[in-house]
Amino acid sequence: MAVGKSIIRKEAWDKVTGRAKYTNDFKEQGMLHAVLVTSPYAHARILSLDARRALAAPGVHAVVTGEGLPLTGEDMRDRPPIAVDKVRYYGEVVAVVVADTLAQAEQAARLVRVVYEPLPAVGSPSEALKEGAPLLHEHLDRYEKNKTTHPEPGTNVAHRTKIRKGNIEQGFAESDVIVETSVSFAPSDHIAMETRCATAEIWPDGTIHISASSQSPFMIKKLLHTYFGEETGKIIVHTPLVGGAYGGKAPVQLELLAYLASKAVGGRKVSVWNSREHDMITSPVHIGLEATVKIGATKEGLFKAMEILFLFDGGAYSDKAIDVSRAAAVDCTGPYHVENVFCDSLCVYTNRPYATPFRSFGHCEQAFAVERAIDELARTLQLDPWEVRRKNAILPGHTTPTQVRLTKSNVGNMPACLDRLRELMRWDEWQRVELDAYTVRAKGISGGWKTSTIDTDASSGVILTFNSDGSVNVISGVVEIGTGTKTVLAQIVAERLKMDVDDVHVKMDIDTQTTPEHWKTVASRGTFMAGRAALAAADDAIRQLKDIAACVLRASPDDLEVGFGRVFLRDDPAIFLPIKDIAYGYKFPNGNAIGGQVIGRGHYILRHLTPLDPETGAGKPGPEWGVCAEGVEIEFNRRDYTYRIVKAYAVIDAGKVLNPKAALGQAMGAMSMGLSFASREGFLFDKEQRVLNPQLRTYRPIRFGEHPEYIVEFVETPQIDAPYGARGIGEHGLIGMPAALANALSLAAGVPLNELPLVPELIWRKQKGDSYGSV
Amino acid sequence: MEETTKRELVLHVNGERRSIVARQAETLLFVLRDGLGLTGAKPGCLNGDCGACTVLVDGTPIKSCMMLAIETVGKEITTIEGLDDAPIQHAFVRHFSFQCGYCTPGFIMNAHALIERHPNADEAAIQEWLESNICRCTSYQEIEAAVKEVLEAKKAAPTDP
Ligand code: FES
Numbered sequence: 001m002a003v004g005k006s007i008i009r010k011e012a013w014d015k016v017t018g019r020a021k022y023t024n025d026f027k028e029q030g031m032l033h034a035v036l037v038t039s040p041y042a043h044a045r046i047l048s049l050d051a052r053r054a055l056a057a058p059g060v061h062a063v064v065t066g067e068g069l070p071l072t073g074e075d076m077r078d079r080p081p082i083a084v085d086k087v088r089y090y091g092e093v094v095a096v097v098v099a100d101t102l103a104q105a106e107q108a109a110r111l112v113r114v115v116y117e118p119l120p121a122v123g124s125p126s127e128a129l130k131e132g133a134p135l136l137h138e139h140l141d142r143y144e145k146n147k148t149t150h151p152e153p154g155t156n157v158a159h160r161t162k163i164r165k166g167n168i169e170q171g172f173a174e175s176d177v178i179v180e181t182s183v184s185f186a187p188s189d190h191i192a193m194e195t196r197c198a199t200a201e202i203w204p205d206g207t208i209h210i211s212a213s214s215q216s217p218f219m220i221k222k223l224l225h226t227y228f229g230e231e232t233g234k235i236i237v238h239t240p241l242v243g244g245a246y247g248g249k250a251p252v253q254l255e256l257l258a259y260l261a262s263k264a265v266g267g268r269k270v271s272v273w274n275s276r277e278h279d280m281i282t283s284p285v286h287i288g289l290e291a292t293v294k295i296g297a298t299k300e301g302l303f304k305a306m307e308i309l310f311l312f313d314g315g316a317y318s319d320k321a322i323d324v325s326r327a328a329a330v331d332c333t334g335p336y337h338v339e340n341v342f343c344d345s346l347c348v349y350t351n352r353p354y355a356t357p358f359r360s361f362g363h364c365e366q367a368f369a370v371e372r373a374i375d376e377l378a379r380t381l382q383l384d385p386w387e388v389r390r391k392n393a394i395l396p397g398h399t400t401p402t403q404v405r406l407t408k409s410n411v412g413n414m415p416a417c418l419d420r421l422r423e424l425m426r427w428d429e430w431q432r433v434e435l436d437a438y439t440v441r442a443k444g445i446s447g448g449w450k451t452s453t454i455d456t457d458a459s460s461g462v463i464l465t466f467n468s469d470g471s472v473n474v475i476s477g478v479v480e481i482g483t484g485t486k487t488v489l490a491q492i493v494a495e496r497l498k499m500d501v502d503d504v505h506v507k508m509d510i511d512t513q514t515t516p517e518h519w520k521t522v523a524s525r526g527t528f529m530a531g532r533a534a535l536a537a538a539d540d541a542i543r544q545l546k547d548i549a550a551c552v553l554r555a556s557p558d559d560l561e562v563g564f565g566r567v568f569l570r571d572d573p574a575i576f577l578p579i580k581d582i583a584y585g586y587k588f589p590n591g592n593a594i595g596g597q598v599i600g601r602g603h604y605i606l607r608h609l610t611p612l613d614p615e616t617g618a619g620k621p622g623p624e625w626g627v628c629a630e631g632v633e634i635e636f637n638r639r640d641y642t643y644r645i646v647k648a649y650a651v652i653d654a655g656k657v658l659n660p661k662a663a664l665g666q667a668m669g670a671m672s673m674g675l676s677f678a679s680r681e682g683f684l685f686d687k688e689q690r691v692l693n694p695q696l697r698t699y700r701p702i703r704f705g706e707h708p709e710y711i712v713e714f715v716e717t718p719q720i721d722a723p724y725g726a727r728g729i730g731e732h733g734l735i736g737m738p739a740a741l742a743n744a745l746s747l748a749a750g751v752p753l754n755e756l757p758l759v760p761e762l763i764w765r766k767q768k769g770d771s772y773g774s775v
Numbered sequence: 776m777e778e779t780t781k782r783e784l785v786l787h788v789n790g791e792r793r794s795i796v797a798r799q800a801e802t803l804l805f806v807l808r809d810g811l812g813l814t815g816a817k818p819g820c821l822n823g824d825c826g827a828c829t830v831l832v833d834g835t836p837i838k839s840c841m842m843l844a845i846e847t848v849g850k851e852i853t854t855i856e857g858l859d860d861a862p863i864q865h866a867f868v869r870h871f872s873f874q875c876g877y878c879t880p881g882f883i884m885n886a887h888a889l890i891e892r893h894p895n896a897d898e899a900a901i902q903e904w905l906e907s908n909i910c911r912c913t914s915y916q917e918i919e920a921a922v923k924e925v926l927e928a929k930k931a932a933p934t935d936p
Pocket residue numbers: 817818819820821822823824825826827828829838839840841
């Protein structure tokens with residue numbers, strides 16, 4: 001039926017004809033435009049701000065500044081929506097100019113005079129932790145925070161997650177060898193092709209209408225209430241199609257500015273739309289990291305202990321960076337069984353753009369650190385790196401770093417992924433070959449796993465309404481950010497109702513007033529949570545259809561079946577009612593009627609999740625662990641240090657593939673993003689921590705023709721409580737790519753490459769540095 | 776400030792004559808989107824780097840953020856809204872060559888022009904044309920498959936326009 005088929009996404013034709021509409025495509029006569037005035041310093045005191053000339057400029061209605069605004073932040077409220085007194089990163093918003101046209105707002109923005117007194121800027125987590133480092137937040141102790149956030153006042157530590165499992169000393173004592181590896185990379189960016197955009201309008205009745213390019217429309221509602229005391233019921237958020245998100249549109253930022261701007265102009269509609277430059281540095285970015293991994297193992301390569309220190313570069317404000325640092329800790333070992341684990345994961349403040357989720361939520365970062373260390377361990381022991389991974393692969397019965405016992409359902413089949421990867425890559429044939437004097441080919445691999453560290457009470461709802469022709473509308477709060485989840489929901493509903501998926505329509509746009517809530521469209525949980533809700537809604541609809549049909553057919557509902565557009569008697573399908581005749585209730589020949597429109601309702605809430613113990617990390621952060629094994633084959637030129645990515649492989653345990661082509665697309669797209677990040681992306685900072693490359697010309701993601709050949713396969717180990725067994729797959733493709741690329745290049749170049757991005761210059765520097773003893 | 780610099784422009788867009796009053800400094804992209812309501816062409820960088828704004832001007836793919844509207848007077852502009860059931864649109868749908876769809880109009884216009892202009896395009900030519908657009912969702916392999924399929928089909932049936 002519908003599940004397991006490559007159903008074309010429901011909005012496909014809108015997208016290839018230019019009819020698909022995104023937030024910034026909705027224009028209205030009389031809508032005002034806002035432009036952000038941002039800081040040219042990474043750390044500075046604001047001595048004065050003079051907006052008089054800007055206010056006098058043509059078309060200008062208001063200049064909004066930061067005085068008197070509440071602090072914001074999801075875990076800890078440390079961020080003023082508009083900076084006051086002090087700026088903490090290059091590109092931070094200091095004022096918002098509202099004018100009739102965008103051009104007028106842009107011109108007036110240049111007239112806002114701000115006098116700064118520069119302060120010393122903190123450039124990396126390790127610098128931020130040094131004795132005497134400048135403090136970003138002097139009043140860390142005064143910030144409001146939730147129970148699971150543990151800042152360390154008097155330092156630049158926004159949060160520390162501790163994982164303590166087993167006995168680390170004993171683990172190292174039992175080890176024959178101990179290797180230690182350090183890795184690092186600077187913050188980078190999501191670069192969704194659609195830059196973030198939000199509009200706000202406040203109606204005379206007090207209702208607040210927000211339109212936003214967001215993964216979290218329901219969170220916007222909640223946060224406007226928390227921060228500004230607005231009544232939740234009066235906040236209506238509209239989210240049309242979103243032009244790429246990858247985690248970057250989960251945080252709430254521009255929406256607050258649009259709201260403040262609208263308030264400043266008597267509730268008129270105001271649009272705030274990021275320029276590419278602002279989108280890259282003013283809005284939150286992909287986190288940076290410095291990490292040290294120490295692995296203790298036996299001669300045979302069996303892991304005995306892992307000690308891990310993650311110093312995440314959370315940037316100037318903690319936002320969701322706290323959560324990212326926690327997620328990496330939760331899965332710190334990767335998909336391997338380790339009895340003794342000691343991990344400290346710190347979210348550290350620096351004077352850099354603030355960080356937020358990036359596809360894989362801390363896991364490609366975790367994997368880069370640990371998988372580099374595993375390769376170093378294999379090299380030290382002269383073992384095959386694949387063997388080492390296979391030997392330690394996580395299995396049902398093992399426990400995770402946060403001490404969750406794994407079952408056949410809640411963890412994927414890691415050995416199967418590794419075994420298939422080995423075959424696909426022809427791993428045993430060669431791992432490094434010299435084609436000629438200068439050209440080397442090499443392969444590198446990585447394991448990966450992920451659970452979703454999400455709110456323990458995250459929930460999702462689905463409503464199904466029937467049309468008089470018997471077709472169904474699916475209404476869900478999942479935002480269509482490109483993952484095709486809404487189409488997969490239609491498949492799930494069609495499968496359950498045994499109907500043609502063409503007769504299942506989906507409502508793409510979100511309107512928080514009429515769409516049931518879906519916590520956030522993040523963490524690859526759309527299919528699982530909304531899928532469960534959709535199944536519940538379908539069952540609810542089936543019950544209603546049977547009830548009406550039971551009256552008409554004078555049969556017990558228990559004897560009825562729903563499917564193929566009919567409700568029929570199980571033992572005699574020739575006795576039936578077409579669904580279209582009862583979808584709006586049934587009218588008897590004499591005019592009497594029963595029933596009414598069939599409206600199926602369903603919801604799902606995650607179960608048995610618990611916060612982590614602050615001392616040991618013990619707790620259940622997410623519902624299941626999806627696993628994958630990935631590899632990269634490169635061709636390296638030893639003369640000029642350039643390389644070509646020839647092939648990229650992924651074997652992912654999908655649980656069940658609901659839509660093969662869509663699943664492949666998710667995996668390959670994630671792999672591409674991972675390779676792009678690892679090979680060429682990253683912000684360049686000057687000594688004052690100003691970003692030097694906030695443009696797509698100087699920050700250059702992978703382009704057409706630079707892509708390798710992608711080879712993706714799925715293993716199917718069902719997650720029993722998920723719709724048809726499907727696991728989240730939207731992020732796994734990314735997890736192993738940076739590590740696999742670094743492992744391949746390290747092998748090719750013969751020098752450990754533990755920094756990203758892996759540009760030729762870095763490889764050259766590492767080689768020279770090693771042979772000359774200094775860099 | 777701008778009032779003095781506005782003027783009336785007559786543009787030929789998708790086979791229609793459209794007249795509009797716009798600032799002389801306005802780019803083609805903004806006039807198409809804000810003035811004519813043709814929002815298919817997307818702003819992605821306004822700097823010529825991403826290709827999301829690609830439209831055809833006299834059949835040549837142009838980044839409409841880099842061209843003033845006034846420069847296109849007397850020329851034929853085709854936007855994604857003006858494509859009618861082009862083979863490349865079908866191929867994009869079949870090959871799942873997009874996800875969020877934001878880069879899609881630009882990619883399709885560029886690919887469409889490539890196919891029209893160079894039906895015999897080889898690997899190098901395909902790359903040269905398509906590397907001017909960024910897609911952040913797909914792996915490009917899906918886009919490559921769509922473009923190559925249309926080129927192949929064209930070669931197989933050369934008389935079919
Ligand atoms: S918007 Fe024109 S190239 Fe990016």
